[in-house]
Amino acid sequence: MSIRYDGKVAIVTGAGQGLGRCHAIALAARGAKVVVNDLGGAKDGTGASSDAARAVVAEIEAAGGEAIANGANVAQYTEVEGMVQQAMEKWGRVDILVNNAGILRDKSFTKGGLDDFQLVLDVHLMGTVNCTKAVWDIMRDQSYGRIVVTTSSSGLYGNFGQSNYGAAKMGVIGLMNTLVQEGAKYNIRVNALAPTAGTRMTEGLLPEKAFELLTPETVTPAVLYLVSEDAPNRTILAAGAGAFAVSRIVETEGAWLPVEEQTPEGIAAHWDEISSREGERELTAGFEQSIKMVGKAAENLGIKLD
Ligand code: NAI
Numbered sequence: 001m002s003i004r005y006d007g008k009v010a011i012v013t014g015a016g017q018g019l020g021r022c023h024a025i026a027l028a029a030r031g032a033k034v035v036v037n038d039l040g041g042a043k044d045g046t047g048a049s050s051d052a053a054r055a056v057v058a059e060i061e062a063a064g065g066e067a068i069a070n071g072a073n074v075a076q077y078t079e080v081e082g083m084v085q086q087a088m089e090k091w092g093r094v095d096i097l098v099n100n101a102g103i104l105r106d107k108s109f110t111k112g113g114l115d116d117f118q119l120v121l122d123v124h125l126m127g128t129v130n131c132t133k134a135v136w137d138i139m140r141d142q143s144y145g146r147i148v149v150t151t152s153s154s155g156l157y158g159n160f161g162q163s164n165y166g167a168a169k170m171g172v173i174g175l176m177n178t179l180v181q182e183g184a185k186y187n188i189r190v191n192a193l194a195p196t197a198g199t200r201m202t203e204g205l206l207p208e209k210a211f212e213l214l215t216p217e218t219v220t221p222a223v224l225y226l227v228s229e230d231a232p233n234r235t236i237l238a239a240g241a242g243a244f245a246v247s248r249i250v251e252t253e254g255a256w257l258p259v260e261e262q263t264p265e266g267i268a269a270h271w272d273e274i275s276s277r278e279g280e281r282e283l284t285a286g287f288e289q290s291i292k293m294v295g296k297a298a299e300n301l302g303i304k305l306d
Contacts, residue, residue, distance in 0.1 A: 002030075003030065003224060003225070003228045003229075004030050004031045005027055005030050005031045005032035005095075005096065005227075005228075006030075006031035006032075007031070008031070008032045008033070008095040008096055009032065009033045009034075009035075009087055009091045009092075009093050009094050009095050009096070010024075010027045010032040010033070010034045010035070010094075010095065010096035010097070010098065010227070011034075011035040011037060011083065011084070011087060011094060011096070011097050011098070011131065011135070012024040012027065012034060012035070012036060012037065012098040012100055013037045013038075013074050013097075013098065013099055013100050013101035013127065013131055014037065014038055014039075014074070014100045014101025014102060015034075015036040015037055015038055015053065015056055015098075015100065016036070016038030016040055016051075016052025016053045016055070016056060017038070017052050017056075017199070017200065018197070018199035018200060018201065018216060019100055019150075019195055019197055019199060019216045019219055019220070020038070020098070020100040020101065021036075021052075021056050021216070022216035022217055022219070022220045023098050023100060023220050023223045023224075024036050024056055024060065024067065025056065025059060025060060025063075025065075026220045026221075026223075026224055027096070027098075027224070027227075028060040028063070028065030028066065028067055029060075029063060029065060030224070032095075032096065033066040033067065033090075033091050034060065034065070034066070034067040034068075035067070035068055035070050035083060035086065035087045036053045036056045036057050036060070036067050036068070036069050036070065037053065037069075037070045037071070037072055037074070037083055037101070038050070038052050038053040038056075038069075038070075038071065038101070039071060039072070039073045039074070039101070040052050040053065040071065041103070043103065043104055043200055043201060044103055044104060044105055045103035045105070045119060045123060048071065048073070049071075050069055050070075050071035053069040053070065053071060054069045056069070057069045068086065068087075068090060070083045070086055074099075074101045074123065074126075074127030074128075074130055074131055075119075075122040075123050075126055075127050075130070076130070077130045077133070077134070080130040080131050080134045081134050083131075083134070084131075084134040084135055084138070088138070093138065093142060094135045094138050094139065094145075095139075095142070095144055095145065095146065096145075096146045096147075096227045097131055097132060097135050097145070097146075097147045097148070098147075098148045098150075098223055098227065099127065099128040099131055099132065099147070099148060099149045099150055099172070100148075100150050101123065101124075101127055102123060102124050102127075102150065102201070103119070103120065103123050103124075104120075104162075104165060104201060105117075105119060105120050105164060105165075106161040106162055106165070107161060107164075108160070108161050108163075109163045112163065112164060116164060117163070117164040117167075120164035120165050120167075120168050121164065121167065121168045121171070123168075124165065124168035124169060124171070124172065125167075125168040125171040125172060125175075128149050128150075128172050128175060129175060132147060132149075132175070132179065135147075136183075136188075139183070139186065139188050140183075140186040140188065143186050143187045144186075144187050144188070145183065145186070145187070145188035145189070146188075146189055146191075146226070146227040146228070146229075146231055147179070147183075147188065147189070147190045147191070147227075148190075148191055148192065148193055148223055148226050148227055149172035149173070149175065149176050149190065149191075149192045149193075150169075150172070150192070150193050150194075150195065151169045151170070151172055151173055151192045151193065151194050151236060152165065152166070152169040152194060152195075153194055153196065153238070154166045154169055155167070155168070155169025155170035155171075155172075155173070156169070156170065156173075156194060156236070156247055172192065173192055173236065173249075176190045176191070176192050176234065177234065180233055180234040181285065184233075189231050189232070189233040190233065190234065191226040191231060191232060191233065191234065191235045191236075191237065192235070192236040192237070193219070193222055193223055193226060193237055193239065194236055194237065194238040194239070194247055195219045195222070195238075195239055195240060196214055196219075196238070196239070196240030196241070197214050197215065197216050197218075197219050197240060198210075198211035198212065198213075198214040198215060198216075199216060202214075210241075213241040213242075214240050214241045215241075218239070218240060218241050218242045219239045219240060221239070221244075222237045222238075222239035222244055225237070234284070236248070248282045249282065250280045250281055250282050251280060251281065251282075251283055251289065252274065252275055252276060252277060252279070252280045253276070253278065253279035253280060253281075254273075254274055254292070254293075254296070255270055255273040255274050255296075256293075256296035256297055256299075256300045257270060258300075
């Protein structure tokens, strides 16, 4: 069964080139009407031009699809509101949001300034918050929404020189985890893409042969799946070079320590048990952690919980 988006309206941010361009073209090819957003600046976020977004719209139209260009800076909420208004005026709904826009200001934590840190947070984290906020009530009213945030292995696992980027990219996972809960009864699903692709962002960082394998086209199917009607929810899907994997945050079962051992020394003495991977699992709400901890204490102390 083929996955299509006929009648659906999608916004893809940062779609003037790289991964976003590829996502936008593929969504349009499968029937979505697409807002091709792009500020059009340099890799470090300086400058602006809507030429790239317009060129992608022309490409989509030439292939028989429907799209409009938008030059909003995702870090500016008023511009983002204007973008969503543009989509609503033209097509009357927004079903899909792919938060993809991004920049880099790589520097070691020692050398990097706070201005760069703030800018990277503003574009990746606040950009995702802004776009999601601007479509959220529309999706609630429609009882339909599919949102993708773009995370990164740099946030999930770390990467030298990318503390600002990594912090922002992990921030969108925190956003996703709560929005999944708040959106559940409105049929809004939120997932994360962890891509690895040969684009201007990674040019010069990857060996040539790897760069050639890591085309954006090998990543886009992951986004298409994450914004489909039968999409999963709260999933971090890694994709690159045609390989796909799921990343999870897990917590160990842990151990309750007797009162006299609730000390740093006690933790050190029980470290193997506390950190044992046996029984580790993914929690799906913060409160599950409290229930687990209190449950262990109550069991060990012989207290009956209501
Ligand atoms: P890219 O640099 O080719 O494309 C990013 C696009 O976002 C550009 O067209 C740029 O003009 C646009 N943009 C930047 N700031 C913007 C703003 N404030 N408002 C609107 N548009 C803006 O980069 P690429 O590689 O396609 O990255 C896309 C996303 O995937 C980014 O979020 C990036 O962090 C993420 N990512 C990419 C990886 C890779 O291996 N290429 C790895 C992990 C994550």
